[in-house]
Amino acid sequence: MAAGIRPPDTLTxxxxxxxxxxxxxxxxxxxxxxxxxxxxxxxxxxxALLAREPTPMRQVARQLKCEPSNVTGxxxxxxxxxxxxxxxxxxxxxxKVAAATEEGxxxxxxxxxxLDFADEPLAELTPVERTLLRDLLQRxxxxxxx
Amino acid sequence: MAAGIRPPDTLTxxxxxxxxxxxxxxxxxxxxxxxxxxxxxxxxxxxALLAREPTPMRQVARQLKCEPSNVTGxxxxxxxxxxxxxxxxxxxxxxKVAAATEEGxxxxxxxxxxLDFADEPLAELTPVERTLLRDLLQRxxxxxxx
DNA sequence: CATGGATATTTCGTGTTGTCAAGCATTGCG
DNA sequence: CGCAATGCTTGACAACACGAAATATCCATG
Numbered sequence: 001m002a003a004g005i006r007p008p009d010t011l012t013x014x015x016x017x018x019x020x021x022x023x024x025x026x027x028x029x030x031x032x033x034x035x036x037x038x039x040x041x042x043x044x045x046x047x048a049l050l051a052r053e054p055t056p057m058r059q060v061a062r063q064l065k066c067e068p069s070n071v072t073g074x075x076x077x078x079x080x081x082x083x084x085x086x087x088x089x090x091x092x093x094x095x096k097v098a099a100a101t102e103e104g105x106x107x108x109x110x111x112x113x114x115l116d117f118a119d120e121p122l123a124e125l126t127p128v129e130r131t132l133l134r135d136l137l138q139r140x141x142x143x144x145x146x
Numbered sequence: 147m148a149a150g151i152r153p154p155d156t157l158t159x160x161x162x163x164x165x166x167x168x169x170x171x172x173x174x175x176x177x178x179x180x181x182x183x184x185x186x187x188x189x190x191x192x193x194a195l196l197a198r199e200p201t202p203m204r205q206v207a208r209q210l211k212c213e214p215s216n217v218t219g220x221x222x223x224x225x226x227x228x229x230x231x232x233x234x235x236x237x238x239x240x241x242k243v244a245a246a247t248e249e250g251x252x253x254x255x256x257x258x259x260x261l262d263f264a265d266e267p268l269a270e271l272t273p274v275e276r277t278l279l280r281d282l283l284q285r286x287x288x289x290x291x292x
Numbered sequence: 293c294a295t296g297g298a299t300a301t302t303t304c305g306t307g308t309t310g311t312c313a314a315g316c317a318t319t320g321c322g
Numbered sequence: 323c324g325c326a327a328t329g330c331t332t333g334a335c336a337a338c339a340c341g342a343a344a345t346a347t348c349c350a351t352g
Contacts, residue, residue, distance in 0.1 A: 011276050016261075018283040019172060025287065026169045028211050040308065058329060065174055070310055072331055077308085094318045094329045115162075129282060130157050136271065136279050137164040141171065186337065204300060216339055218302060223337085240300040240347045 033114040037107055044111055046074050047100060050084055051108035054099035071098075083107055179260040183253055190257055192220050193246060196230055197254035200245035217244075229253055 027041070034044035042064075049055060049063060057075070061068040075098050078084035083104035089095040100108060125133065173187070180190035192206060203221070207214040221244050224230035229250035235241040246254060271279065 011273065011280065015276055015280050015283065018280060018287065019168070021287055022165070022283060023169045023172045024211070026165060027173075042309065056329080057331095065170075066309085067311060068330065069312080069332080073309075092319070092329085096330065125282065125285070127157065130161055132278060133282050134157065134161050134164060136275060137161065137168060139271070141164065141167055188338065202300080203302095212338085213340055214301065215303080215341080219338070238300080238348070242301065 029115065033111055036114060037111060039107075039111075042074055043078055046071070046098075047078060047083055047104055047108050048111065050098050050100040051105045054087065054097045056089065056095045056097050058095070060098060078104070175261065179257055182260060183257060185253075185257075188220050189224055192217070192244075193224060193229055193250055193254050194257065196224075196244050196246040197251045200233065200243045202235065202241045202243050204241070206244060224250070 030044065031041045034041050037044070039047065045064065046060060049060060055063075057071050058068055060075070061071045064071065075084055075086070079086065083101060084098055085101055087097045087099055089097050176190065177187045180187050183190070185193065188210075191210065195201060195206060195209060201209075203217050204214055206221070207217045210217065221230055221232065225232065228247060230244055231247055233243045233245055235243050
């Protein structure tokens with residue numbers, strides 16, 4: 001915090017590189033798990049989100065960090081497969097609440113189960129290590145939470 | 147290792163969730179950093195790759211985990227901006243080696259510098275913690291390395 | 293050395309994701 | 323009421339991803 005200039009720390013670089021690899025792998029695994037249910041990554045993400053709780057379109061967009069117009073298409077495709085449905089919000093007739101159907105929730109559950117990427121190696125770590133990892137990650141995220 | 151069945155460990159779930167968040171943030175930051183150079187995420191990834199060392203198309207595809215036909219377009223766009231060039235491989239006239247130009251390498255360097263996401267919070271960790279984080283990540287990746 | 297199978301790249305067609313601008317309905321405030 | 327703000331959709335467009343087919347080159351085998 002003292003100096004604005006940060007020398008190119010080898011260790012930091014190394015960790016960054018590793019994170020990049022982890023991110024890439026995580027993505028690939030997620031995409032793969034989704035594909036097993038004939039879903040794209042984006043569709044799987046939205047479905048997972050809606051399986052948690054019904055959500056207005058606009059909020060979905062916010063959580064996906066994309067434009068609302070984009071969500072329309074994704075939900076369209078999920079809806080046409082019967083995994084999601086649009087409901088009217090009685091409190092505000094402008095908003096449409098997207099909600100996972102019974103089948104949608106089942107698919108989301110299977111999807112979560114199939115996401116075995118980090119699961120497996122994580123199991124190799126001792127509880128102490130896992131706790132440490134969790135804390136480190138939390139600190140990394142805490143710094144940038146808006 | 148003993149039992150095939152793994153109970154839904156709360157701590158593991160928590161870490162997984164955190165990884166999901168980290169991945170999401172990493173992606174968003176990367177996309178943003180790329181956008182500042184009028185590049186898409188995919189273009190930035192390929193450029194970073196080629197700035198390291200010239201690489202045949204097919205290997206780029208392998209590292210990107212995508213179809214070779216896809217790389218053609220991405221390199222096309224980078225080439226049209228003068229950031230990348232295609233060279234013939236004297237040893238095998240089938241392969242085209244994509245290489246970053248001088249300008250491409252400069253852009254890649256700037257891009258790396260702008261990737262301040264994990265950098266910042268990582269600086270808060272002690273060297274011991276960073277080392278631990280590195281080892282944990284390596285173990286996670288080591289299990290699944292092909 | 294010629295034939296043919298494998299490999300590297302590109303092209304084409306298609307679907308999904310993402311953006312932005314415009315449009316429509318509804319809400320809520322002055 | 324009038325009117326800006328809000329929520330969602332539509333349309334046009336670029337990028338990206340896949341798969342199949344085309345082309346060129348390599349290499350092993352006969």
